[in-house]
Amino acid sequence: MSGVAVYPGSFDPITNGHVDIIRRSLQVFSRVIVAVAFNAHKDAAWFTPKERVAMIRDTFRAEGDRVEADAFSGLLVDYARAKGANVIVRGLRAVADFEYEFQMTMMNRHLCPQVETIFMMTGESHFYTSSRLVKEVVSLGGNVAGLIPDGVVPLLKARAAKRAT
Numbered sequence: 057m058s059g060v061a062v063y064p065g066s067f068d069p070i071t072n073g074h075v076d077i078i079r080r081s082l083q084v085f086s087r088v089i090v091a092v093a094f095n096a097h098k099d100a101a102w103f104t105p106k107e108r109v110a111m112i113r114d115t116f117r118a119e120g121d122r123v124e125a126d127a128f129s130g131l132l133v134d135y136a137r138a139k140g141a142n143v144i145v146r147g148l149r150a151v152a153d154f155e156y157e158f159q160m161t162m163m164n165r166h167l168c169p170q171v172e173t174i175f176m177m178t179g180e181s182h183f184y185t186s187s188r189l190v191k192e193v194v195s196l197g198g199n200v201a202g203l204i205p206d207g208v209v210p211l212l213k214a215r216a217a218k219r220a221t
C-alpha cells in the first residue's frame with residue numbers, strides 16, 4: 057500500500073456503498089481522503105458539508121488518520137493536487153453510472169492529466185444503494201437499516217422529519 061487517494065462525492069449522506077469503496081481503497085492506498093463536495097451557491101443537500109464530514113469521521117473513527125474526511129468547493133483536480141494526491145477513486149455500481157463517470161473522468165483528465173482516476177466496483181449488496189434513494193425511502197417512512205452506517209440512521213430520520221414540517 058502506498059500513496060494518497062481522494063474519494064470525492066456529495067455524501068449526502070454517506071451510505072454503506074461508500075463505506076465499501078473506502079474500505080476497498082484502504083487495501084490499495086495508505087491514506088484515503090474522503091472529500092465532500094459542496095457548492096456554496098446552489099446546494100440542495102439535506103446535510104451541511106460540516107454535518108456530512110462529521111458522519112464520515114464517526115464512521116471511520118477506528119481507522120485513525122488513514123481516513124481523512126474533508127469538505128471542498130471548486131475543482132476536484134485542484135483540490136487533489138493541493139492535498140498531494142494524484143489518484144481519484146470513484147465507485148461504479150450499475151452500467152448506468154458509466155456515462156456520467158466517463159464524462160467526469162475525461163474532463164478531469166483534460167484539466168489535469170497528472171491526476172489519474174481509478175474505479176472500484178461496489179460490493180454487490182450495495183449495487184442499488186444511493187444517497188438519493190435512501191433519502192426518498194426515509195422520507196416515505198421506509199426502513200434504511202443496513203443501507204447506511206448505523207450511526208447515520210437516526211440523523212437521517214431526524215432530518216427527514218424536520219424537512220417534513
Ligand code: PNS
Pocket residue numbers: 064065066067093130131132133159160161163164
Ligand atoms: O457523489 P457525486 O454527486 O456523484 O459526486 C460528484 C462529484 C462531487 C465527484 C463531482 O460533482 C465533482 O467532482 N465536483 C467538483 C467540481 C468539479 O471538479 N467539476 C469538474 C469535473 S467534472
